[in-house]
Amino acid sequence: MRTGMLALALGLLSLRVLPVLPSVGIIVLMALVGLGCLAWRVRPVGLFLLGLCWACLSAQQALEDRLAPELDGRTLWLEGRVVGLPAHNGRSVRFELDAAQSRRAQLPQRMQLSWFDGPQVNSGERWRLAVTLKRPHGLLNPHGPDREAALLARRIGATGNVKAGERLTPAEGAWRDGLRQRLSGVDAQGREAELVALVLGDGAGLARNSWETLQATGTVHLLVISGQHIGLLAGLVYGLIAGLARLGLWPQALPWLPWACGAAFAAALGYGLLAGFQVPVQRACVMLAVVLLWRLRYRHLGVGLPLLLALNAVLLWEPLASLLPGFWLSFAAVAVLLFTFSGRLGAWSPWRAWGRAQWLIALGLLPVLIALGLPVSLSAPLANLFAVPWISLAVLPLALPGTLLLPVPFVGQGLLWLAGGLLDVLFSLLGQLAQWQPAWTPESLSWPLWALLWLGTVLLLLPRGLPMRVLGWPLLLLAAFAPRERVPHGQVEVWQLDVGQGLAFVLRTRQHTMLYDAGPALGEHDLGERIVLPSLRKLGVQALDLMLLSHADADHAGGALAIKRGLPVHQVRGGETARLAPALQAQPCVSGERWQWDGVNFSVWQWQGGRDSNQESCVLLVEAGGERLLLAGDLDAAGERAWLGDWQATRLDWLQAPHHGSRTSSSQALLAATAPRGVLISRGRYNAFGHPHAEVMERYRINGIEAFDSAVHGALRLRLGTFGEPLGLRGQRRFWRDPS
Known part of the structure; x- marks a missing residue:
């Protein structure tokens, strides 16, 4: 009995590691083979196959219930019933809508919606809403959480932002929400929220x-x-x-x-x-x-x-x-x-x-x-x-x-x-x-080292006196202190993190690490703290030799303070030090400054005639083994012309799209003079600015420049000095990830 149940569980759990789901025909074939194994008393194999088939069919059903691609980004009027417990956070509310209907389109069964500056929303109410719909999507960074997987597991077929709405019917049968409101209204000595959670x-x-x-x-x-x-x-x-x-x-x-x-x-x-x-x-x-x-x-x-x-x-x-x-x-x-x-x-x-x-x-x-x-x-x-x-x-x-x-x-x-x-x-x-003793974010481990860690843990959990138990601590120490892969001399590992409508580049040579821009922050939504800092720790970064902030806009420097609080930062430089937080103790970037780390050359430039924040961006040129990358911050076309005049049209291999691909940047003069192989775009998938602009994308295409977009590829990893291609995390196939 236990063997059969274990086989069934393994079949159900196998769904977690599938890169793609098998076709319906293959699922039916596996089910028939599984039933045949049960008939021939090969029960473990049969139960494993039947468990896998059931999991695949369930996952396929959830994927088919996602928002249709042609509706992605469209605003529709729809009706539905609020289910679960709406989450009120300051001026916004997040809630789930069930059985949504629209006269203009077929909608997923369940959606997760956000309403900023909206009215009180309670479970059990029926609403008519104008919603900008989105396919399930999330930021994807090295060893970070996968929001798309979480949404699929909860069978959320779409997300969206509410623009307007009206309540059609009051709450019905929402006893949990009513009880939550009563508990929130009692005097629990300031711990009402904790009491509700308990x-x-x-x-x-x-x-x-x-x-x-x-x-x-x-x-x-x-x-x-x-x-x-x-x-x-x-x-x-x-x-x-x-x-x-x-x-x-x-x-x-x-x-x-x-x-x-x-x-x-x-x-x-x-x-x-x-x-x-x-x-x-x-x-x-x-x-x-x-x-x-x-x-x-x-x-x-x-x-x-x-x-x-x-x-x-x-x-x-x-x-x-x-x-x-x-x-x-x-x-x-x-x-x-x-x-x-x-x-x-x-x-x-x-x-x-x-x-x-x-x-x-x-x-x-x-x-x-x-x-x-x-x-x-x-x-x-x-x-x-x-x-x-x-x-x-x-x-x-x-x-x-x-x-x-x-x-x-x-x-x-x-x-x-x-x-x-x-x-x-x-x-x-x-x-x-x-x-x-704050929480510790450990460095990610390769699978062989993780297997050693797991084996050491199992041995230490054994009763005292059993053979081999004494090897548990050495295996744990070996997994913790084993030599990690290091960047070769003369190369630099570049990570463009997926921080939405912002910018954060991690550059690691053999002995040094720098951060170019720190990700966006808006109120409590500090992606420097939530994404950049954990990513640095999981990549094994113990300290930053330099944090270079192109300029002081919140989408570039917003996360800097959280990063400095969480990691030792030996030096902070910025393009607009007067607008940066005093606690950063930032020094102005010095135009024309050059240095070398482990055989990799770095050069900083800033337009002295810049008239606004974007034009004052600190620009960083990185050269490793003859391969060049330009990080341009939010430089606009006028700043690009100034850079071309000062640096005599240095040829590039890779270009960080200036100003996230804004219409006022990535001028034809810059692209023609530098002729980069590819452009790295950091932007939010549904940003309100329309970045990257269609005209800019067309210029990239005409000039034969391949675009690598964080909203499409997730975080990007480039090994500068090898003349290889950037690798996006979405290239690691998972059946729940939207390939679009």
Whole structure:
């Protein structure tokens, strides 16, 4: 039984690594072969093929429900019902629309929409909206999150921005949203958003500093409903009935065991529905159902069977769940605990077992976190040591009854006030721990090194005294400190990061690293902090020798301050130092300055006669082995003429499209004089400026210049000095990525 279930799970999970989906004909053929294997009693092979077929069919259905390419960027009037819990963030609201209909086009079943400066939007309402529709898309950077995969896993077929709308019908059947509004209105000593997250699993209202505290201390799972909450509630209900029966207070006419099991599962299922029934809750409910069923039959339950049953149940219900990082973390955490606590000789004291559990989970999840490109909390074992019982034994027993008793005057509000106070104390402690030990973003590992890390972790999780366990630490150290691939002398590795409507170039020689522009920032949306800084760390950059900011516009220099706070930066130069943040301590770039790093030549130029911000851009020329790249910032046609006059029309191999391909840049004079092989364009896919302009793209085409566009190719990697081609991350085929 276990072998067949494992084979089925592997077939369902194989979807995650497919570059393209097989055709319907091949899927049908695989299904027939799988059924034949079952008939001939080759069950593992048959179940594997049937699991893979089911996953592929489900994924194909989700892809077919995406917005049609011809509707991408169009504005349509449509009608639909708001589902889920809308996320209100300052002046904007993000929500999901189900069963949207339009008279002019066939629309996806579900869409995710944003409305800036719009009215209050509540779940269950029906709206008529004017929406600029977009196909699912996201920024794609080295070892970073994949938004397209996440949208597909949630079966979001389109995104869009609302331009106008009117409410057609009020909310109907949206009890979770109504409960959220009531919880948000109680006095929880300033922790209303945290209380909503704990009770309803809705973290959209959490402040940014709360999220950062939870991530730094590895305690996100405490407020995003996990199996721990489900198991605790079920255990309390089961223990209450069992205790009453032992004391003789349970009615003898009712057999206590079936009632205890049924009530425990009902309580867990009710809490799961309250929390939105996400993947961790699904896994916990299935495992709990198996355990309770076996308890009713007085049978010994093996260690891996509940986990396998839960894994298959979740994937059969939603095969696309394997595209979500939370799926892997949820099952991996339980697998680590089952692996380490089963089959041990002797018993551990409760405190020793609890402390060891936190250490083992932190160690066991390390390979998973690195593979997913997620931060690693070094303080998680210590934080969870006190935070888990604090939430489980103090806050949750007050929050849930308080929520149920809200209709009773003063009682529900009082319990929630106490729960909020306990949450406030907890967050104060976690905040101090986060300041002492922030989250660590490790360098990405190659597959061979990751395999060594995984093997070392497994060995360390084995019981003491077993052979080979002693090799765990050496394997971990080898994976951590093994020599990484280094840029050869005389070459430079260039990354044009995908930062939307902005610019950020990482240039690495053998011993040095510089950053040209730092990505955009607008309010709390700081892509320097969210994209550039994590990308630098995952690329193994420990410090920046130079951060050169072409000019002070927010789309070029907005992320600079976050980067300087997160990494040592030895020197900051800029084209407009007066407009840059004083904390950057930026020095003016010096026109005509030249230097060499590891056999690579760098030259800076700035137009002294520039009359505006764009014309004052610092321009960087990089030459490695005779191959040249020009980073031109937001230089316009007048600045290009000045550069040509000063630098005597240096021939180029690669050109960063000046001003993102604006109509006022990339003049014919520049292109004819420099004759680049290709142009690197950094811009937002749906930017409001129309970049790159059609006339500019036509000039590139006429001059035989190949365009490499971040909105199409994702982040671009170029090894200057080899005369090779730039490689876009979208060239790494994944079946969920839009090839357009």
